Amino acid sequence: MDWVERVAGVRRWTRNGERAPHKPLLLLYALGRYQREGAEPISFSAAEGDLRRLLKEFGPPRDTSPGYPFHHLANDDGLWLVDTADGRGSPGPEVGRLRESGARGRLHPDLAAALAADSRLVARLARVLLDANFEPSLHADICLLAGLDVDGAEAGGRLLRGRPRRPGFHEEVLMAYEYCCAFCAYDGWLDGTAVGLDAAHVRWWAFDGPDDPGNGLCLCSLHHKLFDKGVLGLTQDRTITVSARFVGRAAAARDMVLALNGRDVREPQRGLDGVHPRHIEWHGRQVFRAPARG
Incomplete structure (x- = not known):
């Protein structure tokens, strides 16, 4: 499976050029958590504040709930899973229900296994998400807030198959x-x-x-x-x-x-x-x- 292409193709809501980087920001945050803690589940209650800050600083000007990407990223097959403390599926994107149900998200086991097998894959996926959703002047700040280290990764421009930047x-x-x-x-x-x-x-x-x-x-x-x-x-x-x-x-x-x-x-x-x-x-x-x- 080409995980670079899978992550580059994450579905984003779009209309008239509007920015909706909610899922990419959650994925960057999850990759940062993976670097620090491995494939352990991420409690919504523990992640809510961090996600809210990422969305506020690097999302669109309109207010966005952190419950939206936490729930909806699971619709992109093979990337993210959500369940509750009693083993049920995601209760939906409403913040209160995610908190009360003890909702937890985690990287899909197939993706976690690929990350464990390739020490450079975290940084490669992060570069793809950053290049596809944000201006380069913001990349370092996003990584810092997401707790993500991409130093030593291969150059992102070679990894994302899409329109190339014009050197001049x-x-x-x-x-x-x-x-x-x-x-x-x-x-x-x-x-x-x-x-x-x-x-x-x-x-x-x-x-x-x-x-x-x-x-x-x-x-x-x-x-x-x-x-x-x-x-x-x-x-x-x-x-x-x-x-x-x-x-x-x-x-x-x-x-x-x-x-x-x-x-x-x-x-x-x-x-x-x-x-x-x-x-x-x-x-x-x-x-x-x-x-x-x-």
């Missing part, structure tokens, strides 16, 4: 913005090479965001991370928005984040396309943590 995207975006952060104008270089600057996707690559400058922004590493976490966003008038849910009391937070609110985004060089409105609209619905500050 990074350089084209940085050149379009003249190697300058479109939000704060940072433009650092070291020995002739730009440092601390990224080519950020507006619509995430994992959700059909194209590798072309019309879907890219040159951002410094800080603002790239905040853009992917939904702290920062864009309006159709090309101004920067800051989430009202972001709190920063120190002068650095005020100067580097809060002061961006309402500021015009730097435009690319003359003759080159700026970010397409449809990608801005997707980011506003699926990533930005509304409401915006006034």
